[in-house]
Amino acid sequence: MNAYLEVSGLRKRFDGLQALDGTTFAVEQGRITCLVGPNGAGKTTIFNIITGFLRPEQGSVAFRGHSLDGLRPQAIVAAGIARTFQNLRLFTDLTAMDNVLVGLGGQFGEEPLGAIFRPLYAARVQARRRSEAREWLAHVGLADRARERVRNLSYGEQKLLTVARVLATGAELLLLDEPASGLSAGALDQIMALLRRLQQEGKTLLMVEHNTRVVQQIADEVLFLHQGHLLAQGEPSAIIADPALAEIYFGGAL
Amino acid sequence: MDFLYSYLILAEIYVLLGLSTNLLVGIVGIFSVSQAAVFGVGAYIVADFLLSGALPFLPALAIAALCCILLNVLVTLPSLRVAGDYFVVTSFGIQLLATAAFTNWTGGTGGANGLPGIPPPVILGITLADTSQYLEMTTIAAVAGCLCFWLIMRAPFGRLLRAIREDELAVAAAGKGVLRAKVQAAALAGAFGGIAGGLYATFMSFVDPSSFDLDASILLLTMIVVCGARTLAGSVVGPFLLLALPQALSLVAIPTSVAAATRQLVYGLLLIAFALFRPQGLLGEKL
Numbered sequence: 076m077n078a079y080l081e082v083s084g085l086r087k088r089f090d091g092l093q094a095l096d097g098t099t100f101a102v103e104q105g106r107i108t109c110l111v112g113p114n115g116a117g118k119t120t121i122f123n124i125i126t127g128f129l130r131p132e133q134g135s136v137a138f139r140g141h142s143l144d145g146l147r148p149q150a151i152v153a154a155g156i157a158r159t160f161q162n163l164r165l166f167t168d169l170t171a172m173d174n175v176l177v178g179l180g181g182q183f184g185e186e187p188l189g190a191i192f193r194p195l196y197a198a199r200v201q202a203r204r205r206s207e208a209r210e211w212l213a214h215v216g217l218a219d220r221a222r223e224r225v226r227n228l229s230y231g232e233q234k235l236l237t238v239a240r241v242l243a244t245g246a247e248l249l250l251l252d253e254p255a256s257g258l259s260a261g262a263l264d265q266i267m268a269l270l271r272r273l274q275q276e277g278k279t280l281l282m283v284e285h286n287t288r289v290v291q292q293i294a295d296e297v298l299f300l301h302q303g304h305l306l307a308q309g310e311p312s313a314i315i316a317d318p319a320l321a322e323i324y325f326g327g328a329l
Numbered sequence: 330m331d332f333l334y335s336y337l338i339l340a341e342i343y344v345l346l347g348l349s350t351n352l353l354v355g356i357v358g359i360f361s362v363s364q365a366a367v368f369g370v371g372a373y374i375v376a377d378f379l380l381s382g383a384l385p386f387l388p389a390l391a392i393a394a395l396c397c398i399l400l401n402v403l404v405t406l407p408s409l410r411v412a413g414d415y416f417v418v419t420s421f422g423i424q425l426l427a428t429a430a431f432t433n434w435t436g437g438t439g440g441a442n443g444l445p446g447i448p449p450p451v452i453l454g455i456t457l458a459d460t461s462q463y464l465e466m467t468t469i470a471a472v473a474g475c476l477c478f479w480l481i482m483r484a485p486f487g488r489l490l491r492a493i494r495e496d497e498l499a500v501a502a503a504g505k506g507v508l509r510a511k512v513q514a515a516a517l518a519g520a521f522g523g524i525a526g527g528l529y530a531t532f533m534s535f536v537d538p539s540s541f542d543l544d545a546s547i548l549l550l551t552m553i554v555v556c557g558a559r560t561l562a563g564s565v566v567g568p569f570l571l572l573a574l575p576q577a578l579s580l581v582a583i584p585t586s587v588a589a590a591t592r593q594l595v596y597g598l599l600l601i602a603f604a605l606f607r608p609q610g611l612l613g614e615k616l
Binding site: 149152164169173174177178180190194201204243 | 486496505
């Protein structure tokens with residue numbers, strides 16, 4: 076029996092820095108798994124490799140028993156894995172609705188010939204996609220912000236919008252890069268409730284998170300990364316209670 | 330009357346070029362300074378076919394459009410590998426290369442002397458000999474071009490292109506093909522440029538490299554920047570406004586010897602003034 080997501084022996088070097096040094100771990104379906112570790116531990120590099128934005132020098136990634144090695148980001152989204160970015164990377168000049176629509180598949184008229192020669196059909200399909208996008212916005216609590224340009228949204232709303240966009244791709248495994256960082260207490264509660272709801276709806280979440288309170292409250296499993304390899308794995312309470320890990324995480328030991 | 334018609338015809342041809350440039354520079358964010366080269370290739374292809382009598386006007390125009398689609402895709406491809414500002418340098422090189430080819434390949438282009446005596450177009454047995462007939466044709470072409478642009482911008486394709494301009498990586502992460510969309514946009518811009526070239530060659534009945542040089546590319550960019558990047562209105566108003574400038578200057582009593590220099594001077598000042606004080610142009614959005 077293969078694991079849901081299996082990452083094995085990843086090695087990646089950047090100009091003399093060994094970012095990943097034989098990283099191996101597995102993610103189980105339907106769980107919320109948090110990647111933690113000090114800065115430079117390789118968390119975002121792992122995201123970049125799983126989603127096809129970086130190629131590792133060694134190692135492989137398999138999803139549902141199928142290898143993802145060498146696939147482009149587009150193919151990996153089609154396979155059912157999509158990601159958010161720590162710095163959001165929303166299309167700030169577009170509306171919230173348009174941001175979600177870019178993530179939605181199955182759009183007629185997303186190429187010039189269809190747009191020019193079958194405009195009426197394209198518009199009909201588009202109307203359906205818009206109502207789908209509106210549902211995703213409602214799902215994350217942004218129903219009334221659909222027509223707003225992203226730059227006019229609050230930071231918390233923008234974070235929610237990144238989740239709506241990643242949901243629109245139809246992916247079942249969501250890679251969230253620090254979904255809770257920089258949020259006020261109210262926005263934090265809102266996003267944690269959303270993440271739990273996504274889990275109940277059958278999504279699997281792999282997230283990078285620094286906030287230990289968030290990790291403790293939400294994670295089923297914690298992967299502790301240090302200097303490019305997996306140092307510890309377990310339930311959040313066990314990881315957080317480990318004094319050796321705390322020492323690495325909060326400074327001191329290098 | 331002919332004076333006014335000529336102005337309108339040229340402005341409408343430049344509307345097609347404006348749409349082509351706006352699509353690449355304004356919408357997708359591929360900062361091309363070589364759109365005049367594509368324009369020129371379209372013009373020379375149609376001129377050569379008509380001068381040799383090998384093909385009638387419409388098939389020649391279709392072939393010019395196809396060649397310019399291929400050419401524009403090829404010259405835009407570096408933008409997929411070369412990031413942002415560096416593409417301007419690449420594109421600049423392509424423009425210089427094209428000017429060199431137009432000037433020196435005497436067999437195909439007549440070299441610096443150009444190709445005179447290009448016959449008027451014949452469409453469905455009607456020879457478009459006078460300017461009012463010609464104006465009808467360019468009006469149809471310009472309106473069709475604007476319609477295409479408008480349809481694209483309101484379709485998902487337009488949204489995808491705008492998203493690519495803002496953040497290619499995020500578009501890829503959303504599962505969409507960036508390469509394919511850029512190639513499609515470049516192809517469309519190439520078709521507009523090639524058709525504009527064919528119309529220009531037959532209307533002027535004479536082509537030479539000076540119409541397709543770096544100055545011409547920069548004039549196109551000026552039209553877009555001054556009158557509005559990213560919008561249909563900007564692509565239409567730009568050519569009409571900036572091509573009226575030489576006419577307006579000709580009303581002022583300045584010697585012809587300095588008229589051309591004065592025109593360049595005004596274009597340059599306009600460009601600087603708009604970049605500083607109104608970056609969104611008259612009717613557009615900020616680049």
